[in-house]
Amino acid sequence: MFRPSLAQTERSEELKTSMMSDTRDDEGLDEQACASFLARSALASFDTTTDAMAAIRMRWQYSLPCPDASTLIVQVIAFEFERFSLDAFSLCDIVCPDTIARSVRKRQAEFFFGRLAAREALRQQSLIPADSSLQIAIGGSREPLWPATAIGSISHTPHLAAAAVAPLGTWRGIGIDLEHVIDAGSREALLSTVVDRSELSLLQSICTSTDYPL
Numbered sequence: 001m002f003r004p005s006l007a008q009t010e011r012s013e014e015l016k017t018s019m020m021s022d023t024r025d026d027e028g029l030d031e032q033a034c035a036s037f038l039a040r041s042a043l044a045s046f047d048t049t050t051d052a053m054a055a056i057r058m059r060w061q062y063s064l065p066c067p068d069a070s071t072l073i074v075q076v077i078a079f080e081f082e083r084f085s086l087d088a089f090s091l092c093d094i095v096c097p098d099t100i101a102r103s104v105r106k107r108q109a110e111f112f113f114g115r116l117a118a119r120e121a122l123r124q125q126s127l128i129p130a131d132s133s134l135q136i137a138i139g140g141s142r143e144p145l146w147p148a149t150a151i152g153s154i155s156h157t158p159h160l161a162a163a164a165v166a167p168l169g170t171w172r173g174i175g176i177d178l179e180h181v182i183d184a185g186s187r188e189a190l191l192s193t194v195v196d197r198s199e200l201s202l203l204q205s206i207c208t209s210t211d212y213p214l
Contacts, residue, residue: 055084055109057159059117061124064164064176074164074176075121081109081158088112093133094119106158113161114154121165122150 057078063071084105089096089112100111118136122128127150136154137145146152152165155178164176182190191200 055079055081055088056113059120070170072164072166072174072176073121073124074162075117075124076160076162077113077117078160079109079113081106084109084112092116095135095137097138099138110156110158110161114156114163117161117163118144118152118154118165121152121163122147125150125165125167127165127167 057080059075059077061073061075063073066072082105086096086101086108088094092112094112094115096108096112100108103111115136119128119132119134122134123130123132128134128147134147139145144152144154146165149168150165151168151171151173152163153175154161154163155176156162157178160178162176162178164174166174195203
């Protein structure tokens, strides 16, 4: 399974641009652009002044390099969960499961924007029609249930949601993670906790052979 990692580089007021690659489609969303983006997901018109709209801060896409020299396109949405409204689900025709409806606002926003990013990723790869209202349900192990033609992954934090998909058969599976960037000392402490010397040696040999840093 190919499992890259996205570094979470949030600041309290802005997103560090270092998170975005040179191939990014960086798009800050003002109210008009935000309405245009969500309109592609909504089946009905809606008021652009609602909290459902105001919660979005920015969206972009960028390419992750893969070991086989191909790339994985990741859709990312930055949002403010404090401004999120449940109305967003109906506006964008995304089903809100009962468990999510009973959750706190932060969890509701994470789920919604994760699914919105996933739908955008499927459309970008032409794996669903542009006007599709496909639902990505929750499986028995809480995993996203992708359409039969695709594999994918969703990750989120309280302020970021990311999704990546690929046509079925491209890889056995894919996975993305949003993680905090840690300093060198924390990295060494983490390595000594989760792997022993032989495992670390194996990981280092894999990274050396693929030109990917550990």
